[in-house]
Amino acid sequence: MSDYQVVQSKSPVFYNRYERKSELQHQTHYCSGCGHGIAHKLVAEALSDMGLQDRTIFVSPVGCSVFAYYYFDVGNVQAAHGRTPAVATALKRARPESIVIAYQGDGDLAAIGTAEILHAANRGEKFTVFFVNNAIYGMTGGQMAPTTLVGQTSTTTPWGRRPSNEGFPLHMAELIATLEAPVYVERVALCDNKNIMRARKAVRKAIELQRDGVGFSFVEILSPCPTIWKMTPNEARQWVADKMVPVFPVSVFRDRKPPAIENGGPRQISVIELLGLGEFSPAVEEPVAPRSGRRNLTIKIAGFGGQGVLLLGQVLAEIGLREGLEVSWLPSYGPEMRSGSAHCHVCLSTEPVGSPLVEHPDVLMAMNEISLRKFAPQVVSGGVVIYNRDALPADFAVRQVRVSCVPASELADQLGAAKAANMVMLGALIELTHVLPREQALAVLETTLHDGALLEIDRRAIDAGIDFVRKAAVPAA
Amino acid sequence: MRQLCKGNVAVIKGAVLAGCRAFYGYPITPASEIAEAAAQFLPQVGSTFLQAESEVAAINMAYGAASAGLRVMTASSGPGLSLMQEGISYLAGAELPCVIVDVVRGGPGLGDIAPEQSDYFAMVKGGGHGNYRNFVVAPASVQEMADLTMLAFELADRYRNPAIVLTDGFIGQMMEPLELHPHILHAPEKPWAVRGSRETRGNLITSIQLEPDVLEAHVRKLEAKYKQAAEVEARHELYRADDAEVLLVGYGITSRVLRAAVDLARKRGVRAGLFRPITLWPFPSQALAQAALYSQMVFVVEMSTGQMVEDVKLALDGSVDVEFFGRVGGNVPLAEEICDQLMTRMAMNVDWGV
Structure with a gap:
């Protein structure tokens, strides 16, 4: 018994005639012996x-x-x-x-x-x-x-x-x-x-x-x-x-057999469910109609990486969105984010946001001195600077701007949550501008944080910011 | 319902709604969130995500998926797009639809990771070898990152050609409200695809045509297709352009700043308006010529040393003075700066007396 057979026919997997060739369609283009x-x-x-x-x-x-x-x-x-x-x-x-x-x-x-x-x-x-x-x-x-x-x-x-x-x-x-x-x-x-x-x-x-x-x-x-x-x-x-x-x-x-294969991947859902559309949309209340009073605000938030600068901006934008406003959030990104300064721009507006880039913010939230010195001169006349210390540096002054020194890091430390300094700043902003309500801020945090303890810390931090600004507003006896 | 969404993530949300079935990509700042969102979303709806070994592999994987008839996409930034140019040329040559996102960063070389608009030539004028065109759409908001990605899938399939979403680090990284509707697009029938089935057994996907006459006929066919597309697919947007004596022209993030510059210029007594190309190829040349008919100056602003301005000049064909201002390196021209530049150039023209 031989272990091979002589094949003389052409496999049906080959075309009978090679019509894709321009000429000599009965033979291949390969050389003899190839x-x-x-x-x-x-x-x-x-x-x-x-x-x-x-x-x-x-x-x-x-x-x-x-x-x-x-x-x-x-x-x-x-x-x-x-x-x-x-x-x-x-x-x-x-x-x-x-x-x-x-x-x-x-x-x-x-x-x-x-x-x-x-x-x-x-x-x-x-x-x-x-x-x-x-x-x-x-x-x-x-x-x-x-x-x-x-x-x-x-x-x-x-x-x-x-x-x-x-x-x-x-x-x-x-x-x-x-x-x-x-x-x-x-x-x-x-x-x-x-x-x-x-x-x-x-x-x-x-x-x-x-x-x-x-x-x-x-x-x-x-x-x-x-x-x-x-x-x-x-x-x-x-x-x-x-x-x-x-x-x-x-x-x-x-x-050999293939190596053992691991998990089978994610649960399969529909596109509508994946994107939270239709009946699957998460239970978030419809945004309220923009209220009267001042609603347009451009904010620059700046500080060191790790101070929650970018996150605070996102929270502000989300609060604005739920308040029925047009919003944008634009970060500085990349190595800057990891090695030193981080900043972001937030626009809240009753009209569609034009440029998301804030040249002259209504509010600067400066988490550190470098940011204060760098960005405070850009704040519009009549604007607000919220500075994360109890006083401005002795050699520093800004004109025609309302400065509120809120020692947010210190207050957060007192709450036992140094990372909540950004939420203290948020509280200060709420109290100083009256554009975004505290309740909406808490509602946003409630849907983004799934940890009750964290939520409680953030709530206390926001209130600490609000309280500090209120007390500071009372003239000293 | 409106949701706060990052531009890069909106691309994938739009893609999922457009019926995208596969994403092949390679990470690069500032485009990585697109791949990350694809990795998160696509496998949940039965679609493929694979991180390729390079951008070269990624674009060729897209070629494979497109050959099999799938709606497929990839995304990268300038350096990655340079590597993909070979594959884009093959896609165009083989008439395969594919969506490619370029979140432009500073160049040349590694440049930096801040936004620029310096890939205009590479994306709009081709960049790969041979006679072909890319559709190029230029979103100016997070909402448009989704909407124009969906449009790109439609254009790619309609014309069997690559379609580029040309955006930048700012639009990619920023967050804005995004509103999506539960309306899922479906790819058209693709009888030409190679699916490994009896019906498609006779199909061939290739870009090689060794006979000069055969290749010429193929290129002429592509040319006719592009000509037809150029007539019907150009899109643009106007802002306060009706009575504009100066027409500002910019796309993407720059057009957002130009809106503010238009408002500022009007406050300073200059009747400025904005012309914003939404498609960069086909370039809305006719609409631009129309919009600039009564303008005394057209002022082009880009985050480049002057790339789109060439198409503006071609469209206007010397009928009006075209001035240019650009910032590069990741610096974004600010509204005030633009306005100052505008006033200076107007003052230089003695005939004006503004």
Whole structure:
């Protein structure tokens, strides 16, 4: 009993006539003796034998096999140079029932697309890679490949590949096999019938593993390129056996079940529920109509990172929103946020907010001295400065601005919650401007904080701010 | 119900409503919240989120998902967009719809992470190789981050072409009220997609056309498509422009500041108005020419050294004096500064006597 069969018919996965070619539609564009012809045939036969033709999406690379879609009567997508594994990743995830074949050459996979193949393999993407390694760039006319052998000449290594200049050939199958996720990695060689039969089995196994949803499978195929190597087809096959196989050993590098998979992801909900629309909208009262009296306010809040400057701004904007006002919140962001100063701009208005950038705020909430010195001169005439100390610095004065010194950090410390200084400032703002009501502030905190203890601290901090401003307003006896 | 929302997050809320089924991205300041929101939201409604190994991979994953017929998007900032240009060219060449968000930061190179509008050329004029165009929409508010992302999905599918949401660090990072309606968009039928099914077995997605005549025919087809889109898809907005002797032109965050500058200029006795392009490609050239018909000066303000101003000049074709003022590096031109610049330039023109 032989373990192979002689196939004389053409696989139905190949078109009868290659109509996507402009001429010579009865034959392929591959040279005689080229390994692509054999590799294509092995893939096509496997797909037809397994009845997968309709489900298959073949991703062609850049290289001689860029035109694989001339031949494969399956869904075809052609990808940018090296990006086939990225394209295949999304195709497979978009259509999990499909059979995605990523077919790549050595320049595509092992040079320009090294990142894409390693990461797709590392994620264990459930598609199949056929990596055709012929140690040369064929389509562009014989330049060095990442798999070109040491000493092998090419148009870009005219004196032979020198490790001192070009490094050593990359062993992709071995590299892929160092990763956790791949389930099957094998290297085969198209150098004689026995090895071609081994390749046939490997191709089938790789596709079967995808069909069964097992995981990432990778077959490296050492392949002759007689034209560029300047050999006859027979010499080229022999060269694969004599020169390539010793460098790229033919072997199974990985054949195992996938590592255990963890959790199954989040609970599935509808878009409407996700966005809080329709009947799923959270129970927040409709905003009240803007009340009369002063409602427009531009506020700048500034301080050190960690003083809750940005959060205070967001709370103000949320209070304004619930009061039926137009609002905007604009932060300073990035490294500033982490290493020193942070500030944000809040606009509250009965009209749509024009520029969210506050050039001249009605109110400056300065959490530290630097912010006071930097921004107080920008406050509008008749505006308010709330400064987080019990007095202004001795050498500092601002004109035509009402200054309220509120030692917010100190008051928060007395409450045993240093981080609530921003809420003390909020209380001061409420009392000084009478634009935002205390009740709405508490309502906002109630829906954003889910910790009763924290809420109580913030409530006491806000009240401490309100009380301090009230007491300060009473002239000393 | 109106909710307070960050611009970058609004992009994903709009995308979810637009029926976006996949997001492939890579983090970068100031765009990362888009990827984070996508990671949070999309898997809850059965859609894909994947953090790619690079922007190069991300845009090619988008190419794959688009090939399979999914509404797909990615987002980044300038340096990432530079890496994506290859993929955008392939998307356009293969006629694949895809939404790409650019939250612009200061450049060139690593630049800084503060807002700029310096990616106009790269996004509006192409940036990748070959004869193609991107649709480009420019939101000026958090609400528009959602609305124009939805529009971008519609344009991308309608014309089978990439559509860019060109915004900046400010719009991305700021919070404003956002109102969404429970109206979910659906992608049109895509009989050309490759789905791994019997019906789509004969389909091919590719951008390679080696025969000169075949490629020329393909490029002419794209050209005709762009010409048709240019006639019907340009969008703009006017503010106090009816009687404007000076027309200010700006997009995105700058247009917000320009509104304040218009009001300020009018207080100072100058009849100023604002023309704000909402689509940067197609550029609303005809509408601009119309709006500037009775203006004595057009004053373009950008957070760049002058990029969109070239399209303004092309649109006006020498019919009116075009002046430019720009700030870069993350500095935003302020209304007062703009107004001062405006007055100075008007004073330089002796014919005016304002």
